[in-house]
Amino acid sequence: MNNCKSIVIEIIEKSLELKSGILTEDSDSENTEEWDSLGQLSILVELDKYFEGKISNIPEMAEANSVSKIIIILKENSIC
Secondary structure, eight states, X not given: OHHHHHHHHHHHHHHXXXXXXXXXXXXXXXXXXXXSHHHHHHHHHHHHHHTTTOGGGOGGGGGOOBHHHHHHHHHHTTOO
């Protein structure tokens, strides 16, 4: 999980144009100002690129508004 966590955090930080090391597993759209609806879309696009199109086949990813939820969904779908 550690590798998955670091990959997801890195992708989200890149998507939201945040400095490296800003986010944690507890970060979400409520406590991260840049994580708005446009930010959510950017996150999904970057995750889909990184995981070679596998994200677009997972409907619950659209509602995943936290680092921990994204990690759980990726693990449940054997992506990460």
